[in-house]
Structures are given as C-alpha cells and as structure tokens.
Amino acid sequence: MRNLIAYFIKYPVAGNTLMVLIFIFGYFGLQSWKKNFFPVSESRILQIETVYPGSSPEEIEKGIVLKIEDNLRGVTGIEQISSVSQENSGVITIEVERSYNTDLVLQDVKNAVDRIPSFPDGMEPPVIYKKESRNFAISFSLSGDVSLTTLKKFAQKAESDLLAIDGISKIALSGYPDEEIEIALKEDALRAYDLTFLEVSQKVQNANLEVTGGKVRGDKEELIIRANTKGYYADKFQNIVIKTTTDGRIVRLKDVALVSDIWAESPNRSHLNGQPSVIIEVSNTIEEDILFVTESVKEYMEKFNTENSVVKTTLVRDGSTTLNERIDLLVDNGIIGFVLVLLFLAFFLHIRLAFWVALSIPIAFMGMFIVGANSEVSINVISLFGMILVIGILVDDGIVIGENIYKHYEDGKEPMQAAIDGTMQVLPAVFSAVLTTAIAFSTFFFLEGRLGEFAPDMAFVVISTLAFSLVEGAFILPAHVAHSKALSKEAKKNKVEKAFDNIMSTLRDKYYGPFLRFAMKNWVLALSVPIALFIITLGGIRGGIIKLTFFPFIEQDYITVNLEMPSGTRENITEGYLEDIQAAAWRVNQKMSSERADGKDIVENVLLKVGPGTNVGSVTIRLLGTEERQMQSFLISNAIRDEVGEVYEAEKLTFGINTPFGKPVSVSLLGNDLAELNLAKEELKNKLKELPALKDVNDNDKKGARELRLKLKEKAYAMGLTMRDVVGQVRQGFFGFEVQRLQRGLDEVKVWVRYDLEDRGSVKRLENMRIRTASGMQVPLNEIADYEIERGIVAINHLDGRREVRIEAELGDPTASASEIMAEVRAVIIPEVLAKYPSTSVTYEGQSKQQQKTASSGKRVIPIILLLMLAVIVLTFRSLWQAVLVFICIPFALIGVGWGHYFHGHAISLLSMFGIIALIGVMVNDSLVFVSRVNELVKEYKDFDKAVFEAGRSRFRAIVLTSVTTVAGLGPLIFETSFQAQFLIPMAISVAYGMMIATFITLIALPVFLVMLNRIKVGLNWLWTGKRPTNEEVEPAYIELKSEQLEIDKK
Structure with a gap:
C-alpha cells in the first residue's frame, strides 16, 4: 500500500487521471440514473381475485375464501394472509416473507388453489397474480362541454398517444363506468x-x-x-x-x-372543479424514470391544449414536485455547505490545503453516481436523504489525512515525504473508521417492514460515497497536497490564517491543555459531568420532555377526503354530500386567500369522484405549492373538516394524507364470536373517540x-x-x-x-x-x-384465517407523537376491552406494525453489527479494552441529539436514527484517530500520561475541524425554513448537535477513560503479580514495543 500511495504522490498525473475519469463517468452515470419518488422494489404481494356474480358476502366467505385460506396453510414463505369477502367477489391478499422468492411462492399458491376439488357453480376461475411494483407519477383530467362518450374517446386517444412514448407503460383511466x-x-x-x-x-x-362454416373447394377457387x-x-x-x-x-x-x-349501473364519475371529467393517471415502474414520465406528460398536455379548443387538460396531481424540490434542496444546501466547509478549512488550515480537502465532496459524489446508475437503486427522496446526510461527514477523512500531512511538513520533512508519511500514519485508523461507518449503515440492508424497503437506498448512497471518499483521501488528496503550494517554503500565511491559527493555538494551549490535565488527575469528577447529563437526557426522553415518534409528518400538496355512506345509498345522495365537502373546501380557500398578502388561492383545484359503489366517493384537493402557501397541509385539512362539520349520516368520513407506513392508530380485533367482536369494536371506538388527539375514528365493519x-x-x-x-x-x-x-x-x-x-x-x-x-x-x-x-x-374481513374488524384513527396534529398515543392505547384501553370480551384478541397494524417489525429485526441485526464494528476496532488497536472504551463513549452523544431536538421543537424519529448512525461513524473516526495517536506516543515517550496528554494536543485541530465542518455542512439545513426541509432537519440535528457533544467526549472523556482503564489495569496487575508495574507496562502499545525489540535483539 505504501508503494502504491508513493506512486500516486510521485506521479500526480495518475491521481489527476483517476479524478477526471471519476468526473466523466460520474456525469454520465447521473444522467442515466433512474428517478422515482419512493424506492420501487420487487413486489412481495400476491393476490387471488374471485368473482361469483350474484353471491352474498357469506357465500363468498364459506364457498370460496375459507377453502382457499385453508389450502394455503401449508405454503412456506407466507408472512400474512388477509381477505375481503363482499358481494359478487372476494380478494385474498398474501404478503410474502422478505427472505423468500416471491415468484416461487406464487407458483406454490397457484398449486394450492388448483388442489381445491370444487367451487360453487357459476363462479369464474380464480385469478392469481403478483401485484406489480409501481409508483404514482402524474394525473390529469380531460374536461369540456361535450358528452361523457366524447370525453372517453379523447381519453383513450390520449392513452394511446402516451403509451407510444418509450418510457411510459402504465396508464389508468377513470371517470366513466363500463x-x-x-x-x-x-x-x-x-x-x-x-x-x-x-x-x-x-x-x-x-x-x-x-x-x-368451412370452404367450398372448387376447381379454380376456394370459397x-x-x-x-x-x-x-x-x-x-x-x-x-x-x-x-x-x-x-x-x-x-x-x-x-x-x-x-x-x-353500467356501477358508478364511476369524476368532476374537476364542478365540471364532468375523465381522469388519466400515469405510473412509473421500477425501470422507468418519474421525471421523464412527468415531463413527457406535461409536454403532451401543453400540446393537447394547443390543438384542441373544446376539450382541455388540467393537471390534477404531480408526483415529481416533491422530488424536484428535494433535489433543489440538496443542491442548494450542498453548495452552501461546501462553501462553509471550504471557508472553515481555509481559516484553520492553508487555503490551498483546504481546497484539496473540500474537493473530496464532489469526487465522492461523482463516484457514487457511477455505481448508483449501475445498481437497482434510484434517485428518490430516500436516497437524496442519504446524499444530504453524507455531506456533513465526507471531509472528515480528508481533514485527518491533510492535517497530518501538513503537520509532518511543519516538522521539517520534504513535501513528498511528508505526504507519504502523513498518509500512512493515519491511513489504518481512517480505513477502520470508514469500515465501521459502512458496517453501521449496513444495518439498514437487514431491517424488515416498510423501512426495510426504503432504507437500503440511503445506506447504499452513504456507503458508496464514503468508499470513494476513502479512495480520494488515500490516493488523490496526498498527491494534490504534495505538489500544492500549501507545502511550499515560499507559502506564507495571510493575516486571516494567522489570526485563526492563533485562535486554535490559544484554545489548545491556554484552555484545552490545562483542562485536560485537570480532568486526567480528577477523573472521577470529570466523568461525573457527562454521566449526569446522560442520565438527565434519558429522564427527559422518558418524561416526554424530549418527544419520540416513529415517522415524522411528510408535507404534501394535496388533501384527500374519503366519504362512505350507508350501503344502499343512491348515487345522487352520495354525490350531494361530496359537493358539500367541495363547497366547504372553496369557502376555506376564500377565507385563507383573503388573509394572505398576495391574495393567492390556497386551493388550486378540487377533484370529486363517485364510486366504485353508489355509497362511496372522494374529494381530492390540490393545494398551492408547499413553499408558496407557507402553511402546513394538515392545518388546511383541519379547517375544511371544521367547515364541513359532522356528517351524521356518513358511515365513514376521513380527512388526510396517505403515508407509506399506514395509519398512526390501527388496531385489528380478531375473533369468531361475531356478537362479542362487534361489542368490542364499539367499545374500542368509543374509547378512542374520547382521546382529544385523535380524529376520524373509523372501522372496516360497515352496515350492509x-x-x-x-x-x-x-x-x-x-x-x-x-x-x-x-x-x-x-x-x-x-x-x-x-x-x-x-x-x-x-x-x-x-x-x-x-x-x-x-x-x-x-x-x-x-x-x-x-x-x-x-x-x-x-x-x-x-x-x-x-x-x-x-x-x-357489506364485507367480511379475515386476517390470517380469523374474522377481523379493524379500527383506525388519524392524528389531529400529524406532527404529534403517535408513539405516545399508541402507548396509552396499549397500556390502558386495550386491556380494558380484552378483559371485558375475552374471546377477542388483538393485533396492531399500520405504523405500529411497521415499527414492531423494524424493531424486532433491529434487535436481531444490531448486536451482530456492533460485534463486527467492535472486531474492526479491536484489530486496529490490538486491544479489546481500548475498543470497549470507544463504544462506551458513543451513548454520550445522545445528550446533544436529545436536547438538539428539544431546542428546535422536533421529535426524535426514525429519520433521527439515520443521523445517529452517521454520528456513530464520525465519533468512531475521531476516537480511532485519537487512540491510535496515544498508542504511537506511548511507544515514543514511554510515558503513558504524557502520551495521552500530547495525543489530545496533537489531534485537537483535526478533531475540532471534523466537528466544525460537520456542523457547517449541515447547518444550512438545520436552519432551513422551507417545508421540504422539515422532513430532513431531525437527521441534521442528530449529526450536528451530537457532534458538538461528541467533540468534548472525544477530547475530554475518552482520555479520562483511558487513564481510568490504565489505573484499573495497573491495580489488577499488582494484585495478580504482587509487583506494581509502571503505567506504561500494562499498555498494549508498550507491550508491542517490547516484543518488537526482543525480535530485533534475537536477530
């Protein structure tokens, strides 16, 4: 490795060639990389659809569904089976375990259904298939003063035109019956x-x-x-x-x-802003690019409106808006973060050295684009999350290597020799730090639930970016620094550089040095402070001062109102209530727009849909763009709910936005005693309605x-x-x-x-x-x-073969903690209901289920991940106890994470955990560099306390710079006021505020722990041998030195 690094330093053209190739291939990789809103993975959902015209739900259940469910019991790889038996049809949904091949399970399911000896006469053959993975891309309406038949013909023509575009394959039409x-x-x-x-x-x-009827075969012609x-x-x-x-x-x-x-008599009607419309919805598959799809559709709409005067297209919903805003946010904050990182590095290092260190950010990103474009990962809101996350930690390796090269140069070495020695001295620790960070992020590849489908994209981005950052730091950066004027004798520091150099020296020598010496002598007192703060932080979390939630509210540009009237309600009655909701939305819009300085409408359009049954329908309200309206969508939703008021005739009325993790409150009651099941359902619903934090409490057991x-x-x-x-x-x-x-x-x-x-x-x-x-x-x-x-x-629901009634509710304030509410439901309400109705059991669905699946898989995976990280650190230090000390320091960063969220008014969520993983990587990086330096100085000074003290002084600049650049890289995001940024801020808080505390832990607590461990080992050795060793003699570095000297003496 030393020879290879020396080659790159001796011949800088090699490093420059590698850098240019990374930029070229990275650019082409970025251009060809697929883009989606959310990660699209292979579907693990199988469905069995059965049609038995004229049958009742009971007939569907007894004659079809129960037979199928019974035959599926022996099929391996099935995680959950749910079914709905309704009039004329039944649907069985099968969720396949992640570790099984979905196509093989599909074949086993087909074989199981084929073994059923008989179904009712008149039933159509069951249709068994794997649901296709696709993402919503864009939808638009066709409307005009023409008949529905004419609108349908225009819609079918538009569908045909769009399908002719290579890259668009999934289109659905609605707004008219068969x-x-x-x-x-x-x-x-x-x-x-x-x-x-x-x-x-x-x-x-x-x-x-x-x-x-055949042919007439004549002599000369066949007719x-x-x-x-x-x-x-x-x-x-x-x-x-x-x-x-x-x-x-x-x-x-x-x-x-x-x-x-x-x-057909089954309704399927749509009205956009009160005008009859046909809706065209376009989706994108795994292989298709959402930005290409949406841009192509919008170009077609513009062309269509130019060519047609009677029928016009209107945008209903654009799924790429959030993705584009997130990309813009990444670019804007990336540029600001890069500039801030460059400025701080320039202040505390040489300006040219700072530039070469900061260059690792674009090089690492371009390298990641190369592998990303050739993988199954896409550019989506989750992978972009990883890109934003990694900005703050990319330059850490470069800082350690660059600063160490500069230190060797200041010690009197020639530039090329300083580059070789400086790189090789810290490269083992830097490599171990990157490896431990990669191992930490690999946790997300093994999590289950919906998070297990999303998080791997983020982990892939972080790991691949850090890998290219390591390559850049080991081969490209040393070459650039060695041949830079930063290591030139003619290079003189300007006044600004001298001023900041004096500040750093003053902080190190006047404040840090004396404080570290005091802490090393009074280690009990020194450690009591972080331990006390850690206990207070845990108390703040358990006491609810520092909030917890599973997944934060994601801001959207639309609101969906779903209405379900009693079964049997005629279409015109249902449509009348939907029109009332539509009118309420426009009244809220009028009120809110009049209060705005610019007078802009909050509501851009309202789509009213009746169907698929005469008693059901929805109103989709498209809002002004997030950044323009400067108001959270749930506040508008609540205002419309209040304007509508109680609809006592409705079986179900919900206002809200769908999330990928399901409802915040979702409880399934299971049992075969239908009377007791219904009583339990009513009691649970009534108790949930008493909770002021919950809205729209509904169930799926509707009156027929x-x-x-x-x-x-x-x-x-x-x-x-x-x-x-x-x-x-x-x-x-x-x-x-x-x-x-x-x-x-x-x-x-x-x-x-x-x-x-x-x-x-x-x-x-x-x-x-x-x-x-x-x-x-x-x-x-x-x-x-x-x-x-x-x-x-209306319908009979089953979950894993038992009758199910599901009760769900929304949060009145989606930013509130669903975890706290569910904790009360689990601890107080559910036990009361089950005690009263003993034949009923309960399962938790929605967000609770996803949280439980993720947590249980995490419990299996995280110990293994921690063990691997520990093994890497042990191999680096060649000391188990030093590795354990590094691990002991990690939890103290929670002090900064917890109170950072508290000060900014955010709850600690799943996204905060992503930041904590990144924080662990940075902490381990700093700790590895620090402890490695201690071991080097133990060999050099043969004085343990002096080695610890000097390690702190020599690594002070690198560790402080790592923290400062991390905070600078993520600082713009933390103080970003845009609504899109609110989704990402918890992650940035975790890293930035955690690093502030981690800096003190690494520079103060870690050395004190090392001293404490040394004294304990000295005492134990004294007790074991009866002879008191010196402080150095129990240290692994000193023991290694003695062993090496013995080997030399033997030779």
Missing part, C-alpha cells in the same frame, strides 16, 4: 307473447354471432363459408327474431324490450344495505318449485343475465338481459313478478314466497 348493451324486457310483453327470460337470451345468443350477423351496438339487436306466432307474425326483440347502449330475504311458502313446493328455481328467475329479472361479451375497440362490452327500470323499480313490482313453473304455469311471486327486510353485510 359500457354495456342492455336488453330491458317488459313483463307485460313477455306475458303477452308467452316468452321467458331464458328463451329471449337464447335467441339473442343464437342470432348475434359470427361463424365460419370460405361465413355467417356474420354479429352486432356491436344496440341498434343491431333491435330486429333479432325472438318468436313466430301461430298466425305467422314475427316477434322481434324491439317488440318485447328496450335495447340501449348504456353506462337493507335486504329482501325470500322464504318459500308451502304452495311453492306443492307446485314443484325450489328456492333455486325462484331465486334464479328473480335474479334474471332484477340482476340480469349476461348473454354475451363483445370486444368493441379497446372495451369489452357485456350484453345484459333484465327487466326494464320500471319493472324493477319498486317492491310492489317484485311482489307481482310472474314465476314460471315446470309445467309453464305463471304465478305471482307473493303467492309462493314471503320476504323479510333485514340489514345485510
């Missing part, structure tokens, strides 16, 4: 012509077809025989012959039915629509009718009978035969419906059946 052809039969007409539903359906199927009477629109069905009467009259379909092209439940009379059985016969005919008339599916362009159009709306529009019509017996007799339904009206079930 198209259908309805054959609405008239009961009176059927009776008049003595026809049944089945006869009409069969006639339509037999007439509307396209069939090839294909084909019959094509297939129609694709309602007008082609009108003249289908249904029957010929005894008098020869032809009865056509139009004589007994109204045939129409209609929209009112049902007419038929029961046959004795007369029905006497006439040879069964329940299947009766319900089958009722179903044909009121639900409908699907006779065909037609491919009309891109759409699959179903052809339905059912009663017309008048004949199925009242209970009286149902009572008078004619039921046919096997003999052809027709009898009114009310003569053969009774009915009761009861509430049905």
Whole structure:
C-alpha cells in the first residue's frame, strides 16, 4: 500500500487521471440514473381475485375464501394472509416473507388453489397474480362541454398517444363506468307473447354471432363459408327474431324490450372543479424514470391544449414536485455547505490545503453516481436523504489525512515525504473508521417492514460515497497536497490564517491543555459531568420532555377526503354530500386567500369522484405549492373538516394524507364470536373517540344495505318449485343475465338481459313478478314466497384465517407523537376491552406494525453489527479494552441529539436514527484517530500520561475541524425554513448537535477513560503479580514495543 500511495504522490498525473475519469463517468452515470419518488422494489404481494356474480358476502366467505385460506396453510414463505369477502367477489391478499422468492411462492399458491376439488357453480376461475411494483407519477383530467362518450374517446386517444412514448407503460383511466348493451324486457310483453327470460337470451345468443362454416373447394377457387350477423351496438339487436306466432307474425326483440347502449349501473364519475371529467393517471415502474414520465406528460398536455379548443387538460396531481424540490434542496444546501466547509478549512488550515480537502465532496459524489446508475437503486427522496446526510461527514477523512500531512511538513520533512508519511500514519485508523461507518449503515440492508424497503437506498448512497471518499483521501488528496503550494517554503500565511491559527493555538494551549490535565488527575469528577447529563437526557426522553415518534409528518400538496355512506345509498345522495365537502373546501380557500398578502388561492383545484359503489366517493384537493402557501397541509385539512362539520349520516368520513407506513392508530380485533367482536369494536371506538388527539375514528365493519330475504311458502313446493328455481328467475329479472361479451375497440362490452327500470323499480313490482313453473304455469311471486327486510353485510374481513374488524384513527396534529398515543392505547384501553370480551384478541397494524417489525429485526441485526464494528476496532488497536472504551463513549452523544431536538421543537424519529448512525461513524473516526495517536506516543515517550496528554494536543485541530465542518455542512439545513426541509432537519440535528457533544467526549472523556482503564489495569496487575508495574507496562502499545525489540535483539 505504501508503494502504491508513493506512486500516486510521485506521479500526480495518475491521481489527476483517476479524478477526471471519476468526473466523466460520474456525469454520465447521473444522467442515466433512474428517478422515482419512493424506492420501487420487487413486489412481495400476491393476490387471488374471485368473482361469483350474484353471491352474498357469506357465500363468498364459506364457498370460496375459507377453502382457499385453508389450502394455503401449508405454503412456506407466507408472512400474512388477509381477505375481503363482499358481494359478487372476494380478494385474498398474501404478503410474502422478505427472505423468500416471491415468484416461487406464487407458483406454490397457484398449486394450492388448483388442489381445491370444487367451487360453487357459476363462479369464474380464480385469478392469481403478483401485484406489480409501481409508483404514482402524474394525473390529469380531460374536461369540456361535450358528452361523457366524447370525453372517453379523447381519453383513450390520449392513452394511446402516451403509451407510444418509450418510457411510459402504465396508464389508468377513470371517470366513466363500463359500457354495456342492455336488453330491458317488459313483463307485460313477455306475458303477452308467452316468452321467458331464458328463451329471449337464447335467441339473442343464437342470432348475434359470427361463424365460419368451412370452404367450398372448387376447381379454380376456394370459397370460405361465413355467417356474420354479429352486432356491436344496440341498434343491431333491435330486429333479432325472438318468436313466430301461430298466425305467422314475427316477434322481434324491439317488440318485447328496450335495447340501449348504456353506462353500467356501477358508478364511476369524476368532476374537476364542478365540471364532468375523465381522469388519466400515469405510473412509473421500477425501470422507468418519474421525471421523464412527468415531463413527457406535461409536454403532451401543453400540446393537447394547443390543438384542441373544446376539450382541455388540467393537471390534477404531480408526483415529481416533491422530488424536484428535494433535489433543489440538496443542491442548494450542498453548495452552501461546501462553501462553509471550504471557508472553515481555509481559516484553520492553508487555503490551498483546504481546497484539496473540500474537493473530496464532489469526487465522492461523482463516484457514487457511477455505481448508483449501475445498481437497482434510484434517485428518490430516500436516497437524496442519504446524499444530504453524507455531506456533513465526507471531509472528515480528508481533514485527518491533510492535517497530518501538513503537520509532518511543519516538522521539517520534504513535501513528498511528508505526504507519504502523513498518509500512512493515519491511513489504518481512517480505513477502520470508514469500515465501521459502512458496517453501521449496513444495518439498514437487514431491517424488515416498510423501512426495510426504503432504507437500503440511503445506506447504499452513504456507503458508496464514503468508499470513494476513502479512495480520494488515500490516493488523490496526498498527491494534490504534495505538489500544492500549501507545502511550499515560499507559502506564507495571510493575516486571516494567522489570526485563526492563533485562535486554535490559544484554545489548545491556554484552555484545552490545562483542562485536560485537570480532568486526567480528577477523573472521577470529570466523568461525573457527562454521566449526569446522560442520565438527565434519558429522564427527559422518558418524561416526554424530549418527544419520540416513529415517522415524522411528510408535507404534501394535496388533501384527500374519503366519504362512505350507508350501503344502499343512491348515487345522487352520495354525490350531494361530496359537493358539500367541495363547497366547504372553496369557502376555506376564500377565507385563507383573503388573509394572505398576495391574495393567492390556497386551493388550486378540487377533484370529486363517485364510486366504485353508489355509497362511496372522494374529494381530492390540490393545494398551492408547499413553499408558496407557507402553511402546513394538515392545518388546511383541519379547517375544511371544521367547515364541513359532522356528517351524521356518513358511515365513514376521513380527512388526510396517505403515508407509506399506514395509519398512526390501527388496531385489528380478531375473533369468531361475531356478537362479542362487534361489542368490542364499539367499545374500542368509543374509547378512542374520547382521546382529544385523535380524529376520524373509523372501522372496516360497515352496515350492509337493507335486504329482501325470500322464504318459500308451502304452495311453492306443492307446485314443484325450489328456492333455486325462484331465486334464479328473480335474479334474471332484477340482476340480469349476461348473454354475451363483445370486444368493441379497446372495451369489452357485456350484453345484459333484465327487466326494464320500471319493472324493477319498486317492491310492489317484485311482489307481482310472474314465476314460471315446470309445467309453464305463471304465478305471482307473493303467492309462493314471503320476504323479510333485514340489514345485510357489506364485507367480511379475515386476517390470517380469523374474522377481523379493524379500527383506525388519524392524528389531529400529524406532527404529534403517535408513539405516545399508541402507548396509552396499549397500556390502558386495550386491556380494558380484552378483559371485558375475552374471546377477542388483538393485533396492531399500520405504523405500529411497521415499527414492531423494524424493531424486532433491529434487535436481531444490531448486536451482530456492533460485534463486527467492535472486531474492526479491536484489530486496529490490538486491544479489546481500548475498543470497549470507544463504544462506551458513543451513548454520550445522545445528550446533544436529545436536547438538539428539544431546542428546535422536533421529535426524535426514525429519520433521527439515520443521523445517529452517521454520528456513530464520525465519533468512531475521531476516537480511532485519537487512540491510535496515544498508542504511537506511548511507544515514543514511554510515558503513558504524557502520551495521552500530547495525543489530545496533537489531534485537537483535526478533531475540532471534523466537528466544525460537520456542523457547517449541515447547518444550512438545520436552519432551513422551507417545508421540504422539515422532513430532513431531525437527521441534521442528530449529526450536528451530537457532534458538538461528541467533540468534548472525544477530547475530554475518552482520555479520562483511558487513564481510568490504565489505573484499573495497573491495580489488577499488582494484585495478580504482587509487583506494581509502571503505567506504561500494562499498555498494549508498550507491550508491542517490547516484543518488537526482543525480535530485533534475537536477530
């Protein structure tokens, strides 16, 4: 290694060539690096979708879902199974364990389902697939004074145009129901012509077809025989012959039915700012770049609006906005941080030396761009987080190496020799420091939960950047410094440099030196101060003075209001309530905009959507950009909630923003005693509503629509009718009978035969419906059946095979600590509920589940990581006890972390933990450099106390500069006022404030610990041997020196 470093120093062209190559390939790597909002990893979610038209949730559960869940029990690799059984369909969702291959588990799941011997008649084959990983990119609306059919055609044309762009592959259209052809039969007409539903359906199927009948093989030509009477629109069905009467009259379909092209009865309607609209939503896959996708779509929108005057596009939501703002934040703070680092280095070192040290930042980043572009990692808000984090610690290695080279030069060595000796002296400690930091960050590769999907991107960025920083520090920096005028005899310090040099000397000799000497002599008193501060900090955390939360609130530019009315509510009623919410949003906008100095609207547009059921809908409110509005979105959300007021008729009404970790409060109650489960649900909901910090307390156990439940009379059985016969005919008339599916362009159009709306529009019509017996007799339904009206079930939820009711709630203030609220829920509320309803059990979902998964995996991984870090330090020092002392010093940095968060009004969160990991790396770096210097001086002075004292003095400048540059690099971010920065500030606080305390710990507490350890070893050795050794004789460096001298003497 020494020869290689000497080569780079002797021939600086080698270092310059390496630097230029890193810059060139880094630039091209940055250009080709994929960009996403959040990291997109391979999906671990499998879904089984089943469709059984006309079935109830109970039928879906018993006949389909329970069979599938039972057969999945033996499949390995499944972490969790959840299911929803609802009217006409069921969905089973399978979460695969991270350590298993999802595709192999998918095949095992398919095999398990195939082994089920039977499903109900009429059920469509189950669809089993792996959910595709994709990120939302952008959505826009098409609206204008035209029909919905015209809007749909424009939307399909836009979809086709966008899919033609290479790099865009996932588009979803919404805002219109499916198209259908309805054959609405008239009961009176059927009776008049003595026809049944089945006869009409069969006639339509037999007439509307396209069939090839073979070929006529002539001598000179083959003629294909084909019959094509297939129609694709309602007008082609009108003249289908249904029957010929005894008098020869032809009865056509139009004589007994109204045939129409209609929209399906399931609602799917959208209104943007009150105008009917079709929504186009574009997503990006793992391989696609969100910035390219959004820019391409916005260019298309601009072109579309130029070419069309009747239909216009309007941006609904742009998923790249936050990413772009985060990139801008990184660039701005990176530049400011770089300048500040350069200034501080220039003040305390030579200006040219400072420049070469600071150059490690762009070189390391360019190197990281090279490996990043060729990995599965993308540029996203998490990897950008890592880039911002690493800015503050990148120059640490360069400072240690550069300052040590300069020290060797001041000792009288020639520049090239000073560069070689200065680099080699500290390189083992620097390498160990980088390695321990990399090991610490590798923790994030092994965490589970949603964090385990996100954090590896950040860890990859930090580790690869530090690796290139080490390469730069070992090979490029020494060459630049050796041939720089910083090591020239002609180079003289200017007045500013001399002034700061005097400041540093004064701090070291007049204040630090005497204080260190006092602390070494009075080590009990010296250590009592940091220990007391550490205990006070722990008390502040446990007492709630210093707040804790799992994940901080992420500011967004939109608010979503979800409304769910009682099942069975008609579409127009639901839409009316949604319009009230929309109006409330505009009233809040008017009030807030009038209070602004610039008068700008807070609300840019409002998207109202009804569907997929008649009783559900949403209002999505797009806000003015975060930095322009200067108001947190949850405050606007709360204002709209207050303006709307209580909607007592609603089953569910939520205001908020979705987060990647789920709801802050999410509790699943499990049990097979449905009555007790419902009672437990109501009691838990009532108790949660009493907590003032919670809003929008809801559950997923909704009341069903009112049902007419038929029961046959004795007369029905006497006439040879069964329940299947009766319900089958009722179903044909009121639900409908699907006779065909037609491919009309891109759409699959179903052809339905059912009663017309008048004949199925009242209970009286149902009572008078004619039921046919096997003999052809027709009898009114009310003569053969009774009915009761009861509430049905909307959906039946399962979690791991048991019935589940999930209760969720939002925080009124998303910046509050969800952990504190959940602690109260777990400790007080849940035990009370479970004690009252013993057959019910509980699991915690949402953020609590993610927190628990991350914590449990951390408990397994962190001890191994710490052991590896300890091993590296032991190998560096060749002393277990010195390595342990370094570890003992690390927790004291929590003093700065905790009170830094308190002073800035932030809670310690998961993002703070990222900063703490980085802080540990910097602390270990400084400690390694310090202890390594102690060991060197023990060999040189053969006086332990003098060696410790002089190590402190000689490493004072490097350690202080490391802290100052770290704080300077992250300082702009800490005091950044933009809303985007609030997400990142906890990380910066952890590193910066932690480093302030860590500096004192490294320069004061660590030497005192070393002295304390030395005295303990001296005492133990004295007790063991009966002879008191000198302070030096028990130190590993002195023992090594003696061993080396013995080897030399033997030779």
